Amino acid sequence: MYTLAEENYLKAIYKLSLTDDSVSTNQIAAELCTKASSVTDMLRKLADKALVNYARYQGVSLTKAGNKVALNIVRKHRLWEYFLVEKLNFKWDEVHDMAEEMEHISSNELINRLEEFMGYPTRDPHGDPIPDSHGNFRAHDLKPISTMPVNAGGIISGVRDHSAAFLQYLEKQNLVIGRYITVKEIITYDNTVVLQMENKELQISHEVANNLLIAL
Amino acid sequence: MYTLAEENYLKAIYKLSLTDDSVSTNQIAAELCTKASSVTDMLRKLADKALVNYARYQGVSLTKAGNKVALNIVRKHRLWEYFLVEKLNFKWDEVHDMAEEMEHISSNELINRLEEFMGYPTRDPHGDPIPDSHGNFRAHDLKPISTMPVNAGGIISGVRDHSAAFLQYLEKQNLVIGRYITVKEIITYDNTVVLQMENKELQISHEVANNLLIAL
DNA sequence: ATTTAAATTTAGACTTGTCTAAAATTTTTA
């Protein structure tokens, strides 16, 4: 149906659209590690196929059709990640690249059966919501720890940074999804956050606090 | 490591090598539904990478390295087919095209874990042997029903034709892997084979008998 | 042993997706 490149562009635009209303050529180029000129070429093609709204120099957004395609790729990515972690026992920092390939397996029947096989999970191993076969999902209502006031508590429920390095750090500190934490103190000097965990106290940098999400 | 096209060519050459010692350009073109000129181009590239032995006009064969790559693709294909049938409940005539995509997922760690998850199966849903992670497998020792003498019996253990049409026909007649049959009669007029099954008699054409394999 | 036929290869072109370098547009800044 769609080429590998098209799917990757749609997914990138989808991702960038979560934080910005209109997405720029350079943003996409950075996201896909490619050059702005390549992006321009592809945007023209996607616009011809009515998958994006695009006017020269004006940025780009997904059409309804483009959004549907992108969501389906996200759905596949997250279901495969869940499979890799829950069934094949990979760690949450190991699955991204594999899922990046598997999300392009075309069959929807396959992904629906996989979803059923796994019991209709709603979150992937990083806490991100898994769209159902109609593209519906419960949106994140999560906030970074860095926004929490002192004495507030909550359950670790997601990450903003999906890099292996960050995930490995979290694993090591036992900052995993499902864990309850409270903010004990915020050190004003550099916004280091002091967390109270079940049985220990832990200091995390503002950077980390900013990338670790809590359900209040 | 290797492109999609390279992998498909290596797999095709592997498959054709099972029946012929040296494989011709036209055979490959037919197998891949492409043109002879495209094949020639690719053979040069594969020869440059030392994956095939190729001399102009002289046919082609896999090198040791090429064979290893091809076997790994076959391994992945058959493990994914097993997964689709045994875990996701697809029928044996539905899985080929999906596995055709999944065999190109690159991670070997993934396929090894999948193999472990499924309990190290040795045959795919069509009875074809699954190479282990070193490329070793118990070779078929199967013969088509068309070569059996009257009164001989055996267990249905594989197929030569993997087309959905053939597999659906077999399913309908209950000619599935594991079933015991005996040859009751061979009608000399057109080599129709009369099979005795558990509780019924069944006539199959020579064509069918030729594509259905028995372990004696 | 030629000629004919079949198979294979070469030559040149096309598509997809990428790149660099230069031109055009928008945004920022003074």
Add this chain to the structure above:
DNA sequence: TAAAAATTTTAGACAAGTCTAAATTTAAAT
């Protein structure tokens, strides 16, 4: 608001893989 800077687009080129048509080589047939 006009110059400078940043962004974006265009133009032209390249690599992978494919194709058609023509040329070459091998195999088959008289």
